[in-house]
Structure formats: C-alpha cells, structure tokens
Amino acid sequence: MPQLDSRSALNLGNNTWKLRGFVFPEGNQLDALSIEYGETVFDNSLSINPRNFPTDNNYEINGDIQVIAGKVYQYRIKAKLEGKVYYSRIRTLNTNQTLCTPTVTNKAWYRLINSVTFDGNTTNSTGSSGYEDFSSVIFNVKAGQSYNLSITDSYVGANGSSYYVYIDFDNDNIFDVNYEMVQTQSNVDTDIYTTTITIPNTAIVYDTHLRMRIAVDYNSKAVINGPNPCNVNSGEFEDYTIQINSGLLAINDYNLNDIATVYPNPVTQYLHIEFNELTDGESVYEIYTIEGKKVLKNKINNNKRINLSRLSSGIYLLKINKENKVYTSKFIKK
Ligand SMILES: [Ca+2]
Ligand SMILES: [Ca+2]
Numbered sequence: 001m002p003q004l005d006s007r008s009a010l011n012l013g014n015n016t017w018k019l020r021g022f023v024f025p026e027g028n029q030l031d032a033l034s035i036e037y038g039e040t041v042f043d044n045s046l047s048i049n050p051r052n053f054p055t056d057n058n059y060e061i062n063g064d065i066q067v068i069a070g071k072v073y074q075y076r077i078k079a080k081l082e083g084k085v086y087y088s089r090i091r092t093l094n095t096n097q098t099l100c101t102p103t104v105t106n107k108a109w110y111r112l113i114n115s116v117t118f119d120g121n122t123t124n125s126t127g128s129s130g131y132e133d134f135s136s137v138i139f140n141v142k143a144g145q146s147y148n149l150s151i152t153d154s155y156v157g158a159n160g161s162s163y164y165v166y167i168d169f170d171n172d173n174i175f176d177v178n179y180e181m182v183q184t185q186s187n188v189d190t191d192i193y194t195t196t197i198t199i200p201n202t203a204i205v206y207d208t209h210l211r212m213r214i215a216v217d218y219n220s221k222a223v224i225n226g227p228n229p230c231n232v233n234s235g236e237f238e239d240y241t242i243q244i245n246s247g248l249l250a251i252n253d254y255n256l257n258d259i260a261t262v263y264p265n266p267v268t269q270y271l272h273i274e275f276n277e278l279t280d281g282e283s284v285y286e287i288y289t290i291e292g293k294k295v296l297k298n299k300i301n302n303n304k305r306i307n308l309s310r311l312s313s314g315i316y317l318l319k320i321n322k323e324n325k326v327y328t329s330k331f332i333k334k
Contacts (some may be wrong), residue, residue, distance in 0.1 A: 104130035160187030175229035
C-alpha cells in the first residue's frame with residue numbers, strides 16, 4: 001500500500017505557490033499520481049508521471065499553481081494502484097495567513113534577549129515588552145551554508161535558559177516546529193548561547209524576505225510547554241529577516257523592463273520581447289528556474305517571441321546579454 005504525504009506549500013510570491021508532497025510506493029509501480037487542490041472541492045489536478053521515479057524509494061513531487069489572493073485552498077496527493085485510489089492527508093494553504101504576534105504568559109521577566117549576533121552582525125536591545133521586532137535587519141545567506149549565531153540573555157548565573165530559532169523557509173507565515181525550528185536548546189547554563197544555523201537546499205523560497213524568530217525562555221516552564229513560536233512563559237521574542245540569495249540576481253544586473261517591453265505576464269505560450277530601440281545584431285537570452293536551473297538558451301533578434309509551451313508552471317528569470325550588459329526580468333508561466 002503506497003504511503004502519501006502532503007508536506008508543505010511554498011509561497012513563491014506573485015500569487016504563485018509550490019505544492020509539495022512525498023510518495024513512498026513500497027515497491028509498487030503506481031498507475032497514476034497527482035496533486036489535487038481547490039477551495040471547497042478538489043477540482044484542480046496536477047498530474048505527475050510515476051514512471052519517472054523509483055518504486056523502492058521515498059521521493060518528492062511538486063507543482064506550481066496560481067492562486068487568488070485572500071482565498072484558502074486545500075490540497076492532497078492522490079495515487080492509483082491496481083484499481084484502488086489512495087489519498088494523503090489534506091493540508092491547507094491560506095493566502096491570508098499572517099505571522100502570529102508573540103505573547104509572553106508571565107510578565108515577571110526571568111529572561112530577556114540583550115543581543116543577537118548573526119554571521120558577525122550584532123543587534124543590541126533593551127526592550128522589556130516581551131517582543132522586539134528587528135525584521136528590518138536583513139541577513140543575506142546562501143542555501144547549504146552554515147552561519148554562526150549567538151544570543152546573549154539578561155540572566156547572569158547558572159540557572160538554565162531555553163533557546164529557540166525558527167525560520168519561515170516556505171514563506172507561508174507559519175513557523176512549523178517540525179521543519180522550521182532550526183535550533184533549540186533547553187537548560188543551558190550559559191549567559192551567551194552560541195550555535196550554527198544551516199540553510200537547507202530544498203523547501204526554501206529564494207530572493208524573498210523570510211522571517212527568522214528567536215525566543216528565549218525560563219527553562220522548566222519551556223520544557224513543560226514545549227516549543228511554541230507564538231508564546232513563551234517567561235522570556236522574550238525577537239524577529240529578524242533572512243534572505244536566501246539564488247545567485248541569479250546580481251547587484252550589477254540591469255532591469256530588462258527599462259530597455260524592453262516583456263509581455264504577457266503571466267504567459268501561457270509566447271513571451272514577447274519588444275526592445276525600445278532597435279539594434280543591429282543578435283542577443284543571447286537564457287531562462288532559469290528560481291532554483292537556478294537553466295531551462296532555455298537561444299539567440300534572439302529585435303522584437304521576437306519565445307515559445308515557452310514546454311515549460312511547467314512557475315516563476316522564471318529571463319536574462320538577456322546585450323552589448324556586454326546583463327538584463328533580467330522575472331515572469332510567471334501559467
Ligand atoms: Ca531584546
Ligand atoms: Ca512556514
């Protein structure tokens with residue numbers, strides 16, 4: 001009997017979400033596989049060929065969908081095997097979700113965060129309300145890399161503190177304690193907690209502001225209550241911003257939309273590029289997925305169209321090399 005799991009949905013921005021699921025066929029060759037989604041009923045489906053995957057391994061399937069802002073969707077994985085239909089659990093995708101504002105139960109403070117140092121950059125703080133929002137502080141990171149983090153709390157002496165670090169890698173405004181709690185430590189008898197944060201290679205959203213939330217709590221209360229990214233008993237929260245750079249967007253790249261009109265967006269089949277000024281000679285264009293994989297490369301003349309019918313749905317980056325400058329523009333393929 002195949003095992004199916006609807007794991008998470010990544011908010012890629014521009015009303016595009018990547019639905020993710022995991023499949024373990026348990027040695028069976030599945031007859032059909034799909035991700036079903038919809039508002040009240042599962043009236044949309046992304047079909048996936050199970051023959052592209054091994055039968056004896058757990059693997060990820062995913063697909064990008066367009067959503068309408070403000071709506072709530074459900075999705076699940078569906079498999080067919082020998083005439084029987086199997087479903088994963090149903091997960092919800094809420095385009096209206098906002099980050100919870102942290103609360104502290106016990107206002108007689110035992111622990112405050114006095115400073116946070118991430119990758120050598122320090123933010124000192126003195127607030128005592130239980131939550132300080134430093135989300136305007138942005139740390140640029142790369143997938144697969146590790147970064148030093150140290151947290152100095154206000155309590156001096158050998159009486160344990162607990163620390164929690166969450167990053168909303170899928171950008172859905174929920175800190176998932178199973179997949180997005182990147183560090184935790186209970187009952188640490190130290191005034192400065194030092195650790196490393198490793199940015200994963202999968203299930204992350206690139207080139208977007210992702211919230212990092214740090215919490216400190218008085219130990220025994222935290223152990224009883226468990227990790228909660230929205231509440232601690234006797235401690236403090238601080239929020240920061242992480243941006244995982246894909247490397248696709250270089251600082252010295254030029255905006256393609258300044259020299260050309262690129263339309264339509266979203267695009268179904270033909271992407272048109274009309275340069276403001278006609279020039280002699282050819283340019284080279286390249287199209288990348290947001291994960292950095294090159295999917296198309298060709299030469300382009302003045303005012304041409306590119307056939308994108310073979311690309312799957314999602315966000316792509318168009319790069320054009322013209323007169324020794326690199327111009328970029330993002331677009332959505334429906
Ligand atoms: Ca603080
Ligand atoms: Ca999340």
